[in-house]
Amino acid sequence: xxxxxxPKGLYLLFVTEMAERFSYYGMRAVFTLYxxxxxxxxxxxxxxxxxxxxxxxxxxxxxxxxxxRYWGNRRSIVVGGLLMAVGQLLLFLSASVVxxxxxxxxxxxxxxxxNQLAIIFMMSGLFFLILGNGFFKPNISTMVGSLYAPDDKRxxxxxxxxxxxxxxxxxxxxxxxxxxxxxxxNPTYFRWAFLCAAIAMLVSTLVFWLLKNKYLRDxxxxxxxxxxxxxxxVQKHPLTRKEKQHIAVIFIIAAFVIFFxxxxxxxxxxLTYFADQQTDRHIFGWEMPTSYFQSFPxxxxxxxxxxxxxxxxxxxxxxxxxxxxxxQAFGLAFLSLGYLLIAYGVKDIDPAAKVSMFxxxxxxxxxxxxxxSLSPIGLSLVSRLSPKHLAxxxxxxxxxxxxxxxxxxxxxxxxxxxxxxxxxxxxxxITSLHDFFMVFVVMSGIAAIALACISPVLNRxxxx
Ligand code: GLN
Numbered sequence: 013x014x015x016x017x018x019p020k021g022l023y024l025l026f027v028t029e030m031a032e033r034f035s036y037y038g039m040r041a042v043f044t045l046y047x048x049x050x051x052x053x054x055x056x057x058x059x060x061x062x063x064x065x066x067x068x069x070x071x072x073x074x075x076x077x078x079x080x081r082y083w084g085n086r087r088s089i090v091v092g093g094l095l096m097a098v099g100q101l102l103l104f105l106s107a108s109v110v111x112x113x114x115x116x117x118x119x120x121x122x123x124x125x126x127n128q129l130a131i132i133f134m135m136s137g138l139f140f141l142i143l144g145n146g147f148f149k150p151n152i153s154t155m156v157g158s159l160y161a162p163d164d165k166r167x168x169x170x171x172x173x174x175x176x177x178x179x180x181x182x183x184x185x186x187x188x189x190x191x192x193x194x195x196x197x198n199p200t201y202f203r204w205a206f207l208c209a210a211i212a213m214l215v216s217t218l219v220f221w222l223l224k225n226k227y228l229r230d231x232x233x234x235x236x237x238x239x240x241x242x243x244x245x246v247q248k249h250p251l252t253r254k255e256k257q258h259i260a261v262i263f264i265i266a267a268f269v270i271f272f273x274x275x276x277x278x279x280x281x282x283l284t285y286f287a288d289q290q291t292d293r294h295i296f297g298w299e300m301p302t303s304y305f306q307s308f309p310x311x312x313x314x315x316x317x318x319x320x321x322x323x324x325x326x327x328x329x330x331x332x333x334x335x336x337x338x339x340q341a342f343g344l345a346f347l348s349l350g351y352l353l354i355a356y357g358v359k360d361i362d363p364a365a366k367v368s369m370f371x372x373x374x375x376x377x378x379x380x381x382x383x384x385s386l387s388p389i390g391l392s393l394v395s396r397l398s399p400k401h402l403a404x405x406x407x408x409x410x411x412x413x414x415x416x417x418x419x420x421x422x423x424x425x426x427x428x429x430x431x432x433x434x435x436x437x438x439x440x441x442i443t444s445l446h447d448f449f450m451v452f453v454v455m456s457g458i459a460a461i462a463l464a465c466i467s468p469v470l471n472r473x474x475x476x
Contacts, residue, residue, distance in 0.1 A: 021159045021227040021236075022170055024220065026177035029152050031216030032093065033178045035100060036145070037310070038185030039209040040065070040280050041303035042193055042202055045288075050110045050199035051127055051134070055426050058281050062422010064138050065277060069415035071146025076154075076408030078147070080401060085151040085158075085237030086224055088404075092147025093217030095140050100210035102137030106130045107194075107203035114196050137206075150407035151237070155228065157395030157403065158236045168392045169321065175388040176317050182310035185212070190303035241401045251399065257473045258397040262406055264470060265340055265390065266413040271459035272340075272386055273417030274424060275347050275452040276379055279306055282425040282448070283372065290358070290445070292366040305372060312380035320384045336393045337467040337474075343386025344460035348453050350378035355449035363429070363444075397474065427451065 047057035079088040110130035113122055156174050160167050189208050194201030230236045287293065288302040327333040334342065357371035390410065398406035427434050427442045434442045442448050
């Protein structure tokens with residue numbers, strides 16, 4: 013390890029997380045399509061998707077708490093990984109027993125088809141995935157921070173490298189699992205997508221388990237994540253005023269971040285419907301599978317992360333690098349811009365028309381600029397501000413904002429226009445795609461402005 017380079021442990025965490033995110037995003041890319049093909053209506057599928065992606069990020073609270081207090085990071089990651097592999101295998105079983113409910117000839121739902129067993133397997137699979145992610149996700153992120161001394165300047169760049177690992181996985185997962193995109197005539201074809209996700213999860217856990225003892229050490233060469241950090245620490249040091257303020261900053265920023273992910277996470281749901289039904293996906297005569305669109309943000313992250321790092325570095329050289337808090341506000345602003353672009357693109361189009369891929373691609377490009385400004389910087393911020401004995405729990409709190417967002421995302425996606433009358437809290441009528449996208453423009457725009465306004469106060473709280 014050199015001062016410029018990074019400890020080898022970072023690359024082990026990179027690979028472990030890359031394979032896990034491959035599995036998570038690979039499954040997610042086909043999940044709503046699977047449900048809609050055989051099991052549920054579009055609105056019901058949106059809601060289930062929202063609950064699933066919401067709960068997946070709520071259990072990190074539990075996983076963070078258990079790791080700090082009892083198990084340590086390493087054991088939590090192995091347990092979480094195995095639980096998620098079981099979850100993916102149950103989805104594989106679900107898609108193995110599912111039967112087509114709509115016959116091609118008649119085009120109507122056949123009431124004789126009973127897919128109860130497929131639904132039971134699917135729901136139990138989701139349960140295992142939700143629990144497993146709780147043990148895995150906060151702990152792997154905490155471990156990135158614990159490879160470094162608390163004040164090590166390399167932390168931001170370490171989290172950006174780790175974030176690239178996340179997104180290499182998130183790029184390849186949908187591409188690989190998307191190959192096995194079934195349809196309502198052949199829903200069992202989806203089973204190979206879920207099997208592919210299960211294998212990736214097993215690989216992730218195995219690699220971590222085999223190499224953890226060799227590489228996961230802190231800057232003094234001591235093993236990290238082997239046991240609880242909570243007990244002896246808390247009896248020695250009750251929380252100081254400064255620590256309490258830092259925790260408050262994490263909570264406040266996490267609350268704003270809810271508005272980011274609620275709009276961003278439309279990717280797997282309403283934006284997938286949009287890609288499926290209203291986007292012309294032909295490139296030189298080849299029709300791209302709908303689920304491939306979900307790889308776009310991840311590909312953009314991998315391409316743009318070094319560019320963003322360079323931008324911050326250059327601004328820093330001239331003394332103009334925005335504070336971490338302001339970067340979160342920029343993230344929200346880019347998100348708003350992305351929806352503004354697509355709202356313009358779909359204005360006054362015929363509901364049966366298909367628009368160019370440019371609009372969705374442009375939206376994902378802008379969203380990625382926002383994500384890079386907000387997400388890895390946020391992880392690094394949490395790692396810097398958390399008291400050591402609460403580090404994993406605070407990661408859990410950070411991910412809790414994603415949980416709330418995802419639940420909200422599923423609800424907001426039910427506003428996606430389908431010809432029936434829809435309204436936002438009974439206040440605003442949503443009659444077109446334009447109206448639908450404008451909801452997100454306004455929501456994230458207001459959050460961006462509000463956060464930018466209070467950023468000086470938060471910066472002071474972080475310093476004191
Ligand atoms: N896309 C990132 C990941 O999958 C961030 C998720 C989040 O924090 N909501 O890890």
